[in-house]
Amino acid sequence: DSGVTQTPKHLITATGQRVTLRCSPRSGDLSVYWYQQSLDQGLQFLIQYYNGEERAKGNILERFSAQQFPDLHSELNLSSLELGDSALYFCASTLGHFGDGTRLSIL
């Protein structure tokens, strides 16, 4: 058990919709990293937050946004969804502790 919690585990929605993925970091960790894993793009770093502030930005689309709240949980918002957004979305707190991911399927 990594101590990182992601909800929901599975999400099925349609193109054009908007979803929110949630991540709670391991107790005591201030960082949250978001990643996307897809068959086409492999594993990609999206964005990092540290204690509520954006720390680093990777290959995150403009349709995607994230934030980290005072209790340190983070949400990744994906809007105007496209078929290609179907992927496994992971979060991590520190680079050694990953959640089990949210599998997003776009129909």
Added chain:
Amino acid sequence: AQSVTQLGSHVSVSEGALVLLRCNYSSSVPPYLFWYVQYPNQGLQLLLKYTSAATLVKGINGFEAEFKKSETSFHLTKPSAHMSDAAEYFCAVTIGNQFYFGTGTSLTVIP
């Protein structure tokens, strides 16, 4: 520019044989390097990491990796493969505040 390259998307070894998974990186600054394992339907698990201390890094489950600056490599090895080692392995590098993953190597262990 590709920052980390994993040679061989699929590797098969016999149980008890040496495991060698290759990773090369490109960076103009000293990198931090990582190896992760991913089992089916699970998240990533950190095997080991290099953060500019000892060049030979020992990780969990009997894995180790050696940082070779001259070869820009960070290959993962294990002396004797177990069936439970069958999984996807990812090499990753942090350069500055960016994080890059390799494309992964699927390891099959043959009984």
